[in-house]
Amino acid sequence: MLQLKTLLCVFVLSFPIARAAEINVADHGVVPGIDATYSLNRLIESLKDQSDVTLVFPKGQYDFYPENALEMYRAVANHDNGLKRMGFPLFDCKNITIDGGDSVFMFHGRMVPVTIEGTRGATLKNFSIDWIRSFHAELTIVESNEADKSFVVETDPKLYPFSINDGKVLFDRYGQQDPIGSNMVFDPKTRSPIYRTKDYAVNSNRAKVTALGKNRFRIENAVKNAPPVGSVLVTYGVHPTSRLCPAIHITNSSDVKIENVTVYDAGGMGLIVERTDNISLDGMVVTSTEDRIVSTRADATHFIGCKGTIRLENCRFEHMLDDGINVHGAYVKVAEYLGNNEFVCEISHFQQWGLIFGQPGDKIALMSRTTVLPFYETTIKAIKTLNEHRFVMSVSDLPESLPEGPLSVENLTWYPDLVMKNNTIRENRARSVLVTTKGKVMIENNYFSSQMHGILIEGDNNKWYESGAVQDVTIRNNVFDNIGFAVTERYPLLASPLLTAEQHMGEGQYHRNIHFTGNTINSFNGLLVNARSVKGLDISGNKMQFSTDYPVVDEGPSIVLEYCDDVTIQGNKASGFAKPLTVKATDTTDPVMDANGGFESE
């Protein structure tokens, strides 16, 4: 595995790196057939003071092992923080391009393939990322006993090595012993979660496992319904060791492009981006390989606290164990007001620990944690990090008195625009798109077919603490195909803040200006839009067609409105459904409704 010695010849003869724009990595010991990690790390380090460099990889499979990889303690949003070993540690670069030449970058351990931090201008193109061993396990159901709810699974111990002791199965992943943990049953024919996945959820703690030869074991005492023979149980471990390795991590950077990059696996997300100004993805693909049904352990892509424009075009995200894309900010708690315009703040969600909430000059909003509505805008003067959870923030100015009750803050400067065109997101657990940003959002000509909601515009200050009441969202001319086969009540569009029992609506709506127009919805459940606390909602010109791909279900009104204002519903057409689709409005100013075929008010 380690063949550094052979490389050294290259180093010793080593060409001093010219100021040339293009560097052939082979000239620096980065070649197929060996552990390329140390040579690549060293080459990248040698470029520290250069800008406008392209690293060119002759086409091939490059292997990266963790043993000699550069390591750093890294906080990674929505992942498990810790020491990370890195394949491409791109720190503080200026206009760097990685041109993979259609190569495969194959990883052999707990590593983060690409890290981009503090970089102005970066292009990743023409390569794929994969791991020699996946971060999940796929177990085919070969016997299913509905009487005692037991079932037998078969798997390839080479792909998913496991051991069974004391009635528990542990999967061996790069020296880590993972229990079943999170899990989901997939349909190998569609490579999607099976219809009504929840019915087959395995209780990992209760499960009693018995070995049956080398590649089979029986699972008892774990499910309410035994999964059907032929379906595939996908198991993917537990926090804090189940989201260690995103494929690409980008933070504190600007002007990043990802073009023609494919991610086949990841012990986390395909792409996680934090505090980055302008990023575009063109032809990024997240998908599974021939011998695996599932691709990434978590979301295909995820963006937190970015600005500028996030642009996705011609991408395809499929077979993930979580959402296609999520764009949001963070609600951070005020732990204590110290006086003198100074707050102790606490990061609210454990998977945001270590997040850079803001920097001096950023505009922020202060809000009640109860109503989640802002009451004052001010500017950060100084930030001092205490630890991963807390920081002290001083601001330029405050109102004369602060309201009673718990407060939160959100960063107004770091909200991006989002443009999504001609992308496909499908056959994944969870949603196609989550978006909560105050920037302009355009989602056009995409194909979505996800297990839960198609597009979720949420925002919550109590669970994930994902901030960003929207201001201007257009969702037009997309296809929503069989959305919501998780069942039940999953909509092509759900727009609503997620409030706790203690939280309540304040005065005025949370979300603004959402246009859902001209979309085509192939639907087995007749659901279209659910909106709560939205001012300015246009649902027009959408075409709903009855689909027989999943069993027909009646899940209530097609359009549900609660505490909305300024709603227009017109020119929508529903066809093929057994009865007219309905609209239900509560605590909502009368919507303008006109020329909707196949719809009626409740």
Next chain:
Amino acid sequence: MLQLKTLLCVFVLSFPIARAAEINVADHGVVPGIDATYSLNRLIESLKDQSDVTLVFPKGQYDFYPENALEMYRAVANHDNGLKRMGFPLFDCKNITIDGGDSVFMFHGRMVPVTIEGTRGATLKNFSIDWIRSFHAELTIVESNEADKSFVVETDPKLYPFSINDGKVLFDRYGQQDPIGSNMVFDPKTRSPIYRTKDYAVNSNRAKVTALGKNRFRIENAVKNAPPVGSVLVTYGVHPTSRLCPAIHITNSSDVKIENVTVYDAGGMGLIVERTDNISLDGMVVTSTEDRIVSTRADATHFIGCKGTIRLENCRFEHMLDDGINVHGAYVKVAEYLGNNEFVCEISHFQQWGLIFGQPGDKIALMSRTTVLPFYETTIKAIKTLNEHRFVMSVSDLPESLPEGPLSVENLTWYPDLVMKNNTIRENRARSVLVTTKGKVMIENNYFSSQMHGILIEGDNNKWYESGAVQDVTIRNNVFDNIGFAVTERYPLLASPLLTAEQHMGEGQYHRNIHFTGNTINSFNGLLVNARSVKGLDISGNKMQFSTDYPVVDEGPSIVLEYCDDVTIQGNKASGFAKPLTVKATDTTDPVMDANGGFESE
């Protein structure tokens, strides 16, 4: 708990810190009765560019909570690495003194009380360190059933909160749920491990635990012998969460003094020192409190890769769950020779991960990993850290060819002298002293009464990888009282490298010049010295007295010699034993033996 607001008044009015040598911390918001952490962290930070500063604490109890503490990822030798929250983060100081004024520094969570790094001149004096809740649990045996090997324990759930589920007990320590894990039975009368502790070891994995009311539970299926009623089972968790919090961590520093400092508890060692040049301890005490039998979770003090002089005088270390003091270097593996005088090296033991093995200019020895004997000395030219496990090291020169077989390196520059005078180490698990350094060692006028060996001069390249074949050790006029009550074969002095089956003696002895003279040994087992691979061993003028404090045992020869050379045994006197004590020599040049009363050769 957090009352930062009241403090801020102090800050706002804040006295600009004068260039005065003495700073009363009360002037900076560090006062009893509140969480003093943030104010203290902030005060220390404000002193960054000053030297010769004394922080004076008016006498009182100061409380430190983790919530607002400064945090950093820290590798700590012989501990579990990770994010550490710090009470006194003393980084890059010059001549700083903490004068506690006999105060108590009380910690309320997973924190490292004192961290000293990159500091030239530091004095810690006149304070004690304690935690509101211990890192171990003490369980008194109230019923003991020898027939079925079950026993019932009682404990105070306020001191040692626990919960029992599914037959397992978990102890709640600062949000961490610790199983029984490591454990040992203590005698509450002597506050020492009970005689023959091993007989009562609890198998934490097998143990079946049943609650019996609020403060009692039964343990079954866990021991070979049920511990006696009245004894105390001490349980202290599992790696990697059982050694998170040493009381004092010092690294990369010089000229450090610790005077009149008491450590009552620690989730790790009382003091761990790495790569520090000159450190003296005068009147440092590690002991337990009124309501606890046990003090620190691990060694009282531990020194790795230091130089200059380590001086301990008038110290008392007792009731620890591990050794009194350990002084050593590290054997680091050569993972690969890259040619060009460059090696990839790998830190050998997981509790040394992150260790700074050396820096340019340090002299190192290269050795066979099989014989543990050095074959070449050279100098470090450059070191590049890859990750916590590995670094690349280039050296000034090498022999023409390297021998076959696995190699190791040790750092010759960073071996300290050790002076220990007038100290007491007693009533602890394990040894009083471990020492493997090439420096001069003087151990004089101390009192040792430990459960395993009194003084262990070991060195091993296969388990702990603690390096340092000794060159000049004098152990004189000490009292060794009932050493080895762990039973069996624990000696006042054991000097021998620890070799595996694959390792073997090379040519020439490993240790050199050990003088064990004028000591008084009160002994129930008649054991004096066991030496292997030592050249130059003087065992003279020692007085052995039979002790009835523990049951008399016959554990073989009093002096055991194997592959030793230049041995003198003279003027030793043994009295009170039932028969003459014996000397057994194997593969050893005939020792000079003269005028030993109560001894005979085998």
